[in-house]
Amino acid sequence: MLYVVAQLFCFSYAAVLIGFYTLVAATGQVTPSSNSSLTLLQDFTAIRIWIVIGGLAVYSWLWASKPPLATPLAVLSALAWVMFIEDYMVLDSILFVAEHPLGQAAVIMRPLFIVALTYQCFKQFEFEAT
Amino acid sequence: MQRERASKSDKDLAPSQEELDALLRDMPVFGLRGVRQTLKQRSKLFQRAWLLLIFLSTAYLIAWFSGFLQPYMAVGVTGQAADYKIHQVRFLMAFVLTAVGVIAVNFDWQLERVFTVIAWVHAYFVFSGIIRQWHTLPPDDSLIVIGFYSLNMLVLLGLMLILIFEERRFNRDKPS
Numbered sequence: 019m020l021y022v023v024a025q026l027f028c029f030s031y032a033a034v035l036i037g038f039y040t041l042v043a044a045t046g047q048v049t050p051s052s053n054s055s056l057t058l059l060q061d062f063t064a065i066r067i068w069i070v071i072g073g074l075a076v077y078s079w080l081w082a083s084k085p086p087l088a089t090p091l092a093v094l095s096a097l098a099w100v101m102f103i104e105d106y107m108v109l110d111s112i113l114f115v116a117e118h119p120l121g122q123a124a125v126i127m128r129p130l131f132i133v134a135l136t137y138q139c140f141k142q143f144e145f146e147a148t
Numbered sequence: 149m150q151r152e153r154a155s156k157s158d159k160d161l162a163p164s165q166e167e168l169d170a171l172l173r174d175m176p177v178f179g180l181r182g183v184r185q186t187l188k189q190r191s192k193l194f195q196r197a198w199l200l201l202i203f204l205s206t207a208y209l210i211a212w213f214s215g216f217l218q219p220y221m222a223v224g225v226t227g228q229a230a231d232y233k234i235h236q237v238r239f240l241m242a243f244v245l246t247a248v249g250v251i252a253v254n255f256d257w258q259l260e261r262v263f264t265v266i267a268w269v270h271a272y273f274v275f276s277g278i279i280r281q282w283h284t285l286p287p288d289d290s291l292i293v294i295g296f297y298s299l300n301m302l303v304l305l306g307l308m309l310i311l312i313f314e315e316r317r318f319n320r321d322k323p324s
Contacts, residue, residue, distance in 0.1 A: 093264065096265045103237060108234045
């Protein structure tokens with residue numbers, strides 16, 4: 019049950035993120051608190067959104083076709099943690115204030131998303147071991 | 149009466165503690181073996197790839213701490229504090245991942261999975277680094293620097309892929 023909730027949460031987070039990125043890309047509403055590192059933020063966002071889309075597509079495909087999922091989930095969890103650490107330690111001071119509800123939702127949901135993904139990963143290892 | 153007899157028979161079939169200890173002693177789930185012991189069981193290619201990976205990691209550490217690499221980093225061109233900080237954070241994460249890899253080899257534990265995760269994180273570093281350099285470097289010498297950077301990083305990625313595929317082959321050929 020908890021696994022399904024975690025899974026639904028991860029799907030929701032991915033949808034929110036893709037929706038928010040599409041909105042930002044379409045309207046250009048990025049207001050950084052420091053212009054000096056804006057390009058760094060944009061460079062990272064440009065590659066990360068494709069990782070989110072790719073990860074979502076691969077996970078959905080694997081989930082539907084039922085091969086072992088533990089290793090892909092471990093990879094996605096590691097990448098999510100790495101990006102979170104990068105943002106928290108480097109980009110924290112330059113992140114724009116997300117005034118849009120989608121942006122606020124993405125910021126609030128992120129720690130829960132990482133926990134949900136890591137939980138799924140460990141649970142999947144447990145399933146596959148038994 | 150029959151129930152008592154069945155219960156007694158079940159107890160007779162259950163292994164004793166000594167038997168359980170003897171069985172578990174020969175199948176350690178997470179036992180320290182040492183790098184040499186683990187490498188001895190792997191192919192020559194795996195051994196060479198591992199040694200080269202460790203050698204290049206050490207060479208990188210020496211080059212970074214001696215200041216040789218500084219002009220070739222993104223921070224050397226942009227001068228932005230965020231670029232320097234992102235390098236420091238990635239340096240720390242790469243160090244942690246290397247430590248995890250060395251521990252996995254020491255314990256001969258889930259090598260394929262561990263190196264698969266490390267290789268994907270490394271791939272993320274490679275591609276985000278290339279995009280970052282592409283945007284920040286001046287067009288005159290961007291191709292040379294990006295080529296040099298990509299070559300170094302892709303060699304490391306290639307070595308990790310060799311380790312993953314060799315480990316997969318080792319597990320497939322291992323007598324069960």
